[in-house]
Amino acid sequence: MRQSEKPGSRRGLFKVLTVFALVVFACITTEGYINSATSAEVKCIFNQSNSACQYAVGIGVIAFLACLAFLMLDVYVPFMSNAQDRKYTVMADLSFSGVWTFLWFVCFCLLASQWARTHDVRAIPEDAARATIAFSFFSIATWGILTYFALGRFRRGVDEVSVPTYTEPTPDLHTPYPPTYAPTSYNPTTYTPTTYIYPSNMPESQKQPPFTSNLLPQGETSYLPPKY
Numbered sequence: 001m002r003q004s005e006k007p008g009s010r011r012g013l014f015k016v017l018t019v020f021a022l023v024v025f026a027c028i029t030t031e032g033y034i035n036s037a038t039s040a041e042v043k044c045i046f047n048q049s050n051s052a053c054q055y056a057v058g059i060g061v062i063a064f065l066a067c068l069a070f071l072m073l074d075v076y077v078p079f080m081s082n083a084q085d086r087k088y089t090v091m092a093d094l095s096f097s098g099v100w101t102f103l104w105f106v107c108f109c110l111l112a113s114q115w116a117r118t119h120d121v122r123a124i125p126e127d128a129a130r131a132t133i134a135f136s137f138f139s140i141a142t143w144g145i146l147t148y149f150a151l152g153r154f155r156r157g158v159d160e161v162s163v164p165t166y167t168e169p170t171p172d173l174h175t176p177y178p179p180t181y182a183p184t185s186y187n188p189t190t191y192t193p194t195t196y197i198y199p200s201n202m203p204e205s206q207k208q209p210p211f212t213s214n215l216l217p218q219g220e221t222s223y224l225p226p227k228y
Helices: 007-031 050-079 083-116 126-156
Strands: 033-035 042-044
Touching: 007 033, 007 050, 007 126, 042 050, 050 083, 050 126, 083 126
Parallel strands: none
Antiparallel strands: 033 042
16 A cells, blocks of 8 residues: 655645745845846846746745645645545645646746846845745745645545544345344243142042132122221
């Protein structure tokens, strides 16, 4: 049986990705735009390509919000009672992780390409630019690992990702009684009447039937008051 990944590993990756997205977003928003000495208009530090900075900021913000959402959802998924909802959740996790792995790859290639074309770096904070490119590359690997985990969960099936619950057993229609309350076997006994044997020399007048009635004849009964 294939061993599944621990939930703590996924949650740790989500926390790491949250930090990576914050680093990319913070580097560009704080030091990603500068203006030249002859103009007041600010330009992106990556070859003055504003689209490159805007793309990295957008990817970082959405990745940060998605990490928070999937972090809470990863805790809630095992307690979902509906298997269809768990299936859609795992599919959303797989789709988003795969798409964002590709988008971070595009972001890394775009920033690296624009940074290689930047010639005048005298007024540019190079550390911020290199940090943005580096954490974009780290995000590719981390989102790729999340995609692998999500693909494994999808292949195993979403029924394993649940809390064990009580399942009502199927009644057996062929059994007249449940096994616990089955009646014991009944063995009827044969009644043997009692036979009275009288001595052969006893007079006929002294012989009495086995059952006699001592009731008085009807009409001869009278009420006798009690004596005190």
